[in-house]
Structure formats: C-alpha cells, structure tokens
Amino acid sequence: MLRGSIGLCALIALVGTLGTAQAFDESKYPDLKGQWNRTTAPRWESAKNAPLTPEYRAVFEANVKDQAEGGQGDTPTFTCLSPGMPRVMNAYEPFEIVVTPQSTHILMDHIHDSRRILTDGRDWPADIDPSFAGYSIGKWLDEDGDGRYDVLVVETRALRGPRSYDSTGIPFHKDNQTIIKERLWLDKANSNTLYDEITVIDNALTRPWTTTKKYVRGPNRKPVWSESVCAEGNQHVVIEDEPYMLSSDGYLMPSKKGQKPPDLTYFKTRNKQPAE
Amino acid sequence: MLYRNTVGAFALASALLMAMGVAQAFDDSKYPDWNGQWRRPPGVNNQWDPSKPRYKEGAPLTPEYQAIYEANIKDQEAGGMGTDPTYTCIPDGMPRAMNVIFPMEIIIMPKTTYILIEYLTMLRRIFTDGRDFPKEFPSSFMGYSIGHWVDTDGDGHYDQLEIETRNLKNPRAFDSSGIPLHEDAETVVKEKIYADKANPDVLHDEITTMDHALTRPWTVVKNYNRVRNEIWVESICSENNDHLKLGNDVYMRSADGFLMPAKKGQAAPSLKYFEK
Numbered sequence: 001m002l003r004g005s006i007g008l009c010a011l012i013a014l015v016g017t018l019g020t021a022q023a024f025d026e027s028k029y030p031d032l033k034g035q036w037n038r039t040t041a042p043r044w045e046s047a048k049n050a051p052l053t054p055e056y057r058a059v060f061e062a063n064v065k066d067q068a069e070g071g072q073g074d075t076p077t078f079t080c081l082s083p084g085m086p087r088v089m090n091a092y093e094p095f096e097i098v099v100t101p102q103s104t105h106i107l108m109d110h111i112h113d114s115r116r117i118l119t120d121g122r123d124w125p126a127d128i129d130p131s132f133a134g135y136s137i138g139k140w141l142d143e144d145g146d147g148r149y150d151v152l153v154v155e156t157r158a159l160r161g162p163r164s165y166d167s168t169g170i171p172f173h174k175d176n177q178t179i180i181k182e183r184l185w186l187d188k189a190n191s192n193t194l195y196d197e198i199t200v201i202d203n204a205l206t207r208p209w210t211t212t213k214k215y216v217r218g219p220n221r222k223p224v225w226s227e228s229v230c231a232e233g234n235q236h237v238v239i240e241d242e243p244y245m246l247s248s249d250g251y252l253m254p255s256k257k258g259q260k261p262p263d264l265t266y267f268k269t270r271n272k273q274p275a276e
Numbered sequence: 277m278l279y280r281n282t283v284g285a286f287a288l289a290s291a292l293l294m295a296m297g298v299a300q301a302f303d304d305s306k307y308p309d310w311n312g313q314w315r316r317p318p319g320v321n322n323q324w325d326p327s328k329p330r331y332k333e334g335a336p337l338t339p340e341y342q343a344i345y346e347a348n349i350k351d352q353e354a355g356g357m358g359t360d361p362t363y364t365c366i367p368d369g370m371p372r373a374m375n376v377i378f379p380m381e382i383i384i385m386p387k388t389t390y391i392l393i394e395y396l397t398m399l400r401r402i403f404t405d406g407r408d409f410p411k412e413f414p415s416s417f418m419g420y421s422i423g424h425w426v427d428t429d430g431d432g433h434y435d436q437l438e439i440e441t442r443n444l445k446n447p448r449a450f451d452s453s454g455i456p457l458h459e460d461a462e463t464v465v466k467e468k469i470y471a472d473k474a475n476p477d478v479l480h481d482e483i484t485t486m487d488h489a490l491t492r493p494w495t496v497v498k499n500y501n502r503v504r505n506e507i508w509v510e511s512i513c514s515e516n517n518d519h520l521k522l523g524n525d526v527y528m529r530s531a532d533g534f535l536m537p538a539k540k541g542q543a544a545p546s547l548k549y550f551e552k
Binding site: 026079080081082100102105109113114224226229230231232237238240241246247249250251253254258262265267 | 544551
C-alpha cells in the first residue's frame with residue numbers, strides 16, 4: 001500500500017515537473033503551421049468596387065491612363081519598394097505564420113512583406129516611426145468558448161507611403177492615415193483554409209472598405225521556401241523621377257513611346273556607343 | 277492491493293500526462309531565452325572579422341582570389357563597387373548576413389529557428405526537425421540551413437545551436453570591402469550560436485566558412501548585444517538607393533535625381549534605345 005502510494009506520488013511529482021516546464025502552451029492557439037498560398041490573382045478587389053472619394057477616383061483614373069501609356073501610374077513597387085499594408089496580404093508569394101505568446105509573425109519572401117503582429121498586450125506607443133508594414137497590435141480571441149483561441153484580430157497603424165492596393169494602382173490618401181483592421185481565422189470545416197477579413201479605413205475612401213482574403217495550406221508539411229529577390233533582375237529604374245526600363249542587355253530604354261532620354265549633363269564625356 | 281494501487285497510479289498519471297501531452301506541444305523552457313533584439317556591439321563596424329580593421333582582416337585567400345580582392349579594392353578606390361554586389365539591394369546572403377548591419381530577431385520554435393534581419397529583408401530558416409539536406413534544392417543567397425540544439429553543460433537545457441548552411445548562390449562577398457567568395461558558390465558555413473555564460477544579454481556566433489577561394493576554413497566570432505523593449509525600424513534598401521547598373525557599368529544618381537558618373541572620367545551610358 002505504502003509502496004503504491006509512493007509510486008503515485010512520484011508520478012504526480014513527474015507530472016508537476018512537466019507542468020512547470022510548460023511556458024508556452026501551443027495548443028491554446030490554432031495550428032497555422034505550413035505554407036499558405038493565395039487562391040486568386042494578387043489583386044485587392046475590382047477597382048470599380050473601391051469606394052473612392054471623387055478626388056481619389058480621379059487620381060485612380062489618371063493612374064490607369066498613365067499605365068496604359070507604359071508608365072507605372074500609382075504602383076510604387078516597381079522599384080522594389082515594399083507593397084506595405086494591406087497590399088502584402090495579396091500574398092504575392094507563399095507565406096508562413098509563426099505564433100509565439102508575444103507576437104505572431106507573417107513571413108513572406110517577396111519584396112519586404114513580412115509582418116510582426118505584437119500580441120503581448122501592449123498599447124500603441126506615443127511615437128512610432130511610420131513604415132510600409134505599419135505597427136500591428138493583435139489580440140487572440142476564443143470566440144466559441146472552447147478554451148482555445150480561434151480568431152486573431154489585428155489593428156495596423158503608423159503607415160507610410162507610397163502604397164496602393166495592388167498593381168492596378170487603387171490609391172491610398174497621401175496623408176497616410178490609413179488604419180487597417182483584420183480578423184484571421186481558420187475555416188471551421190476545413191482547417192487548411194485561412195481567411196483574413198480586412199477592413200481599410202482611409203481618407204481616400206468614402207467609407208471603410210472590407211474584403212476577405214482566402215488562403216489555402218499547401219499539402220507539404222516540410223514545404224519548399226523559395227527565395228524571392230525583387231532587386232535581382234528588376235527591369236525598372238527611375239531617373240529624374242521618370243521611370244525607364246532596362247533592355248535585355250542592361251541598357252536604358254524608354255518605358256513609354258517617344259520618351260526622352262535622361263539628362264546627361266553630369267557627364268563630361270559621352271559614351272562610346274556599343275556595337276549595335 | 278499493491279498491484280491495484282500501482283495500476284491506479286499509472287492510470288491516473290498516464291491520463292494526466294496524456295492530457296498535458298496534448299497541451300504541451302512546445303516545452304520552450306528547454307531552449308535558451310534569446311528573445312528581444314540583437315545588435316552589433318557599440319563601436320563594432322560591419323566588417324567580416326570584427327576583431328580586425330576593414331581591409332586588414334587577413335582573409336586566407338588563395339593567390340587567385342587575393343588578386344581578385346586587390347583588384348576590387350583598386351576599383352572601389354576609383355569609385356566603383358568592386359566585388360561587393362549588394363549595391364543593387366540584393367541580399368547579403370550567407371555568411372555576410374551575420375554582420376547584422378541592422379538588428380536581428382531570433383524566434384525559436386521546436387522545428388525551426390528563424391533569424392529575421394531587417395536589412396535587405398533577410399530571413400533565415402534553420403531547420404531543427406532532424407531533416408537531412410535535400411538532394412535537390414534551389415540555391416539562394418541565404419542558403420539552406422540545418423541546425424541542431426546541443427546541451428553542452430548537461431543541465432537538461434539546450435544552450436548552443438549548431439548550424440550548417442549550404443546551397444548558396446552568388447554573387448556574395450564577406451563584407452563591403454569586397455572579400456570574395458569563390459565563383460563556384462560551393463560555400464559551406466558552420467556556426468555555433470550560444471549566449472555568454474556570464475552575461476545572457478550577449479550572444480556569440482562562431483562562424484566557420486569553407487570556400488574554394490580560401491586556403492583553409494576561416495573562423496570568426498561575432499558578438500551581439502541584446503536590447504529589450506526593442507523598437508524595430510523598417511529598412512528598405514531600394515528606397516533612396518543611388519546606385520544603378522547600366523550595361524556593365526555602375527552609375528550614381530545625383531541628389532537632384534540625375535544620372536551621374538560613379539568614377540572620375542566615366543563615360544555616359546549608351547542611349548542607343550532612344551529615338552535620335
């Protein structure tokens with residue numbers, strides 16, 4: 001009897017020891033491991049759905065015209081600037097979500113698209129350096145009361161420009177006062193489907209604009225993560241605020257019909273023209 | 277009686293362990309606390325061997341690569357970029373990334389340790405799930421890294437992460453002085469990362485590089501200081517990058533955005549693709 005009690009105590013002690021070691025109870029959080037891929041083209045929504053103010057509708061139309069002529073309009077990422085928030089959630093490349101008690105990271109190897117969402121209970125700092133990704137504070141919710149978190153709500157502020165929603169050039173207000181609210185959750189019926197309901201509040205809009213992104217988890221639990229380096233082989237350059245292209249042999253060429261070459265007044269010698 | 281008690285004890289403990297086993301997916305107390313932000317110590321520049329001055333690091337280069345290095349210095353002195361390829365904002369790659377020009381974060385998860393370096397958006401995934409190097413894998417600037425945790429002092433807690441990195445691609449250099457790596461890109465990098473025994477806010481990375489440009493493996497030790505209550509500042513290389521390559525030559529953009537020579541007497545770039 002005594003020996004049995006000792007055995008019981010020893011085992012309970014073992015369990016107790018294990019309990020002490022358990023600093024991060026991962027099972028409280030949804031399993032977001034793996035590689036997430038977008039399910040549609042990397043577009044926000046059709047521009048006709050954008051509730052733009054008349055002023056920014058005109059900005060958008062001018063951008064469409066410029067793009068039609070070979071320009072870049074209001075899509076600033078051609079020089080490998082970060083797409084910024086919320087555009088990164090178009091998920092140009094597959095992404096990984098890493099959940100820790102203090103933060104949730106969305107790691108996306110595209111231009112400069114990774115996000116750090118702080119979930120440690122902090123409030124907004126008094127001063128934040130604006131950035132393309134912005135400053136994101138998140139909170140995990142247990143909406144169905146089963147003792148496990150199932151929704152991550154995120155608010156992102158302190159953004160900077162230039163940004164657009166996607167390559168069509170739907171603009172943000174130049175004041176960069178954008179606020180983005182998100183809800184991320186796994187599909188109850190299919191845990192390999194992730195949703196991100198994104199609401200954008202911006203002074204270029206007449207009302208908050210909500211869209212829901214859908215991502216699917218790749219089947220490979222040891223996925224291949226390919227490196228994506230925007231600057232490698234980028235054919236776009238800007239000189240004197242004018243976008244030009246690089247030819248396949250690396251020389252400057254016009255991006256628009258009839259575009260003038262850049263001013264070369266800083267050169268004392270003109271180049272020997274390479275064999276043509 | 278003893279039997280029944282023992283069975284009961286085991287049943288109870290097993291049930292508790294199973295219940296905890298589900299919950300205890302990640303015993304993070306086994307791993308070192310490397311949370312926070314890691315920076316180069318004050319006064320340490322971003323040369324490869326922090327114990328020696330730039331250009332006097334004593335790289336054990338083969339005669340062929342020593343000649344390449346010296347030609348690179350000559351080119352840099354003339355205003356060129358020599359063999360430092362990152363002026364176009366491609367990543368430093370490994371092992372140069374560990375110069376940690378901008379701060380880094382280390383996220384330890386059971387199967388992967390992530391090193392996030394803000395500069396040039398360099399993300400390292402170090403797989404610690406016991407996998408072997410894949411037979412075929414696309415090469416990358418950051419390479420493919422496999423690590424394993426070691427409990428060097430036998431106290432039941434891991435204290436050292438050992439890493440091997442392969443599958444690297446070019447162009448890379450050790451630092452901005454242009455110390456070259458071999459053009460065959462068969463570099464192998466081995467690291468031992470561990471916290472200082474006397475000061476857990478100091479991290480060491482002993483990095484050994486094996487490369488055909490070297491006459492022997494080259495080992496340096498990097499030190500990083502921890503900053504708690506960190507602020508992460510976004511760094512976008514392509515923003516305000518004044519270097520551009522046209523044809524085979526590197527040029528600059530002036531403060532007013534015009535094209536200008538990078539070297540004294542440099543000829544203007546060809547404008548052969550523009551209408552006369």
